[in-house]
Amino acid sequence: MATTLLLNKFQRLIFKKANWKNEVDRIVFGQKVGLITKLFGCWHDNISRPFTQGKSAYRSCLNCGAMKQFNTETLETHGHYYFPPIIKEERS
Numbered sequence: 104m105a106t107t108l109l110l111n112k113f114q115r116l117i118f119k120k121a122n123w124k125n126e127v128d129r130i131v132f133g134q135k136v137g138l139i140t141k142l143f144g145c146w147h148d149n150i151s152r153p154f155t156q157g158k159s160a161y162r163s164c165l166n167c168g169a170m171k172q173f174n175t176e177t178l179e180t181h182g183h184y185y186f187p188p189i190i191k192e193e194r195s
Contacts, residue, residue, distance in 0.1 A: 136169055136184040145169065147184060163187075 145167035153162050153173045160173040162180050172182040 134186050134188070136186060147171075150180070153178075 145164060147164040147167070147169060149165040150171075151163045151165055153160055153175070155161075155175070160175050161170040162173050163170045164184070169184040169186055171180050171184050173180050
């Protein structure tokens with residue numbers, strides 16, 4: 104528990120010094136969900152627990168895989184839904 108609290112304080116210190124804006128990491132989040140998908144696609148009722156990847160935290164829909172930003176300080180999910188980036192196969 105003490106390690107988690109210490110890590111949380113350390114992350115807050117880093118974020119304040121770096122003047123973090125509310126920008127989305129495109130490597131983690133990929134492409135934003137479009138209007139048609141919002142209206143007729145998945146309603147994202149079944150959301151996962153929070154995950155972190157690098158400096159980004161997110162929760163994802165367990166039905167379609169769309170991701171949404173997660174704030175580790177306030178423990179709230181915010182922003183728009185994004186589809187995960189497509190991983191291209193490397194050919195040699």
